[in-house]
Each structure stands twice: as C-alpha cells, then as structure tokens.
Amino acid sequence: MDVLNVEYMLGLVPVLLRYLPLTLQLAGIGMVLALFLACLFAVVRVLRIPVLNQLTIVFISFFRGTPLLVQLFLFYYGLPQLFSALTVIDGVTATVMGLTMHFSAYMAESIRAAIVGVDRSQTEAALSIGMTNGQLMRRIVLPQATRVALPTLMNYFIDMIKATSLAFTLGVTELMGATQKEAAGSFLYFEAFIVAAIMYWIVVELLSKLQNYLETRLNKAYNR
C-alpha cells in the first residue's frame, strides 16, 4: 500500500475550504425555502383545504417519488429544452430549486405528523377557554409540534447538506466538485476524498450540537 500523502492533504484543506461556503449556502437557502413550503403544505393537508390539498398530495407524491438527481436534471437541462427562456436558470438556482422541492415534500409530511400528533384534548381545552383558531395554532399546537418535528427536520437539513454534492453535475463547483477536480489532477483519490469527507462530517457534527442545544431548550417545559 502506498503511504498516505499527508502533505497533499494538508495543502488541499485551504483550497477545499473555499468551496465550503457555497455548499452551506445551497443547503441553507434550500432549507429556509423548504421549511416555508413544507409548513404551507402541512397546513393545507391538516386543514384539508379543497383543491390545494389534492395539488399538494400530487406535489409531495412526485417529489418524494423521484430521485433528486432526476429532478435536478429536469430543472436544469429539461425545462430549457421546452422553454428556451428558462436557460436563465443557472446551476445554483436549479440546485436550490431541486433541494427545496425535494426536501419540502419530505418535511411537509413530518411537520403534518407533528401537528396531528398534538393531543386532541389540548385543542379542546384551548377552544373551551375561548381561543381563536389562530391563537390555538400559535400558542398551543405549533410550539408542541415544533418540539416533535425538530429532530426529523434537522435530519433533513443534514441530508440536504450532503445532497448538495450532486450540484457539480449541473456545473456548480461546490465542495464535492472541487474535490473531484483536484483528485483528477493528482490521482490521489483517497487523500482528496477523505479531506472532503472530514469537512462534511465536521459541519454535520456542529449541526448535531446545535440540535442538542435546541432540543434541551424546547424540552424545558417537560423537565421537572
């Protein structure tokens, strides 16, 4: 076995670090948009708003039922073929669109489950003391649902960070794309990809710490 080229690995760290912000941006923007969409979908589904409910069901079914890579190709290469004006969608946009729609489909279901999971007696109690529907949602249901949904939502965020590694297929040089190109120049695959792996890992570990902190805070009311 060849000796690990540690010097090359250390030299690669500052180079690859330049591409980490883009990876985080893709995932960060995707997460904010996906959360927003997912909340809308969840509310539509819980309240069974006619027409919108059916549309949401089809949307979730499609974006949960097809691979993310297929969706990315559809947005980036497929749509401009049908409507040439859509060439303005650049790789970053297409990636964020894909991540947003794909993950909002998953997240909508876990948010819906969290809302439905709040005990009916809570709703009845709130209504019995004269709360409006809005107050009921804001003060009683959503705070409890957030606590339940948080771990799975964080899971999706972590998954989304890693899913950004598909973006290089659309010409977006993020962390994975930069690593692939560096590895192609040096042929030191193990060294290059282990550096990238450790970077992803550290980011995800930091997020897990954040999750623990948030969970402790949200659980305060339940600790005696």
Add this chain to the structure above:
Amino acid sequence: MKTLLINTLLAISLFASAPLLAQDKPLRVGMSGQYFPFTFVEQDELKGFEVDVMNALGKEMGRDIQYETANFSGLFGMLQSGRIDTVANQITITDERKKAYIFSDPYVYDGAQVVTKEGNTEVRGVEDLKGKTVAVNLGSNFEALLEELPYADQITIKTYESNLERDTALGRVDAFVMDRVSASQIIKEKPLPLELAGPTFSQITNAYPFHDTEAGRALRDEVNKALETLRDNGTLASISEKWFGTDITQP
C-alpha cells in the same frame, strides 16, 4: 435569522436577472476538469492542454474565455440548453453527434487504446476483450467504439463518471479504453500500476461542437480561422509538445 432571510431574497433576485446579450461576450467553454492532462485542477487552478489551446484561441480571436466545469455527463446538456457555446473536452466527431451539432476543424488526432493493470497477461489488445469487463467514461465515444466490435456482445461495458483508472488498477474491471495520448500520460505521471495493451484500434479526431444555428456557425467559423492561424504559426504544436512530448494536433 434575519440576515439569512435577506441573503435568501438577495440570492433569489440575483438569480432572476437574465444574462445580457452582447456582441463581444466571452466564449463560454464547458469542460469536465477531470480529464488529465487535458483538463484538471491543481491547487484550485484549472490547467491542461485544453485550457492552453482555448486560451490561445481566445487571444487570437480577441475574446475572453469563460470556463464552466461540470461532470462530463452534464456537459452536453449544458451545450444543448444554451448555457455554454462549446465543449473543450476531447470531443470526438461522430455521426451521431454530427446530427445534433456542427464541429470545428479537428485539433487533435488520436486512437483508442486498451489499458490494463500492470502484469495482466490475459488482455494484450482489443481482440482479448472477449468475455471481459471494460470500463469507459460515461457519454464518451469509446463505448460506441467497443459496441462496433464484431464480438461486442461478449464484452461487459461499465461506464464511469470518473476514476476508471483507479478501478482498473484495483482490478475491479479488466481494462479501460481511453484515447492513447491521455492513457500514456496517466501511466507516465501517476502512481497507478497500469500499462498499455496493444496498439490503438480506431482513429479518432477531436474537435469543438457548436450549435447548428446562425450564431453557432459564426462562432465555429471564428474558431476555425483562429485554429488555422495557431496551426500555421506553430502554437498548437508547441502546446502539444509541452503536455505530451509529441504533436497530437497533426493527422
């Protein structure tokens, strides 16, 4: 949280702005950045034969070159959807591609080469590929070349996005097929136990594909003119010598 939202909105508004159409806009060139020594990256710098030739062409044409890197499988999609003007990635002229695109004059003449793990006594040339597993790059022309062989049905072809050299060296496939020039280069420069197996088995000519539109034809003519100048004044030959120690730009 607030800044993140503002960033998001900023990003969205940036995405919405369409690229301006101008006469002297840069030539947008797609390449994989993963095809040593034609196009690769070292310490964040895009390098290789393709980059040198393209830069020389850009200088000759008085145009800026804007490089877009993407996985090879995405390059033709980017060309098709009008996001790049051409691809500089050793694109071989084939009948199938000629149906969809127009090509510049060839600037590289080469042959297909079988490469095996060092010490492989079973595969000594293209005729030994019967019953073997052979790696090719996804979307590359070598898959089609293999399928044209009379015993194609006895060859298991495995397509790769990248790293097929590594898998051959690891013994996961019996051989890979690539152009002779870059195969020799890989063997010479990289610490992988590989060797050429037999002579080349098909003449290939590589050129730049363009859209078959008025703008595409104009660009192609412009590139052809610059190519001719670079060929005549020896620039092409010297770039080739620099990377390969031999002139691959002549038939």
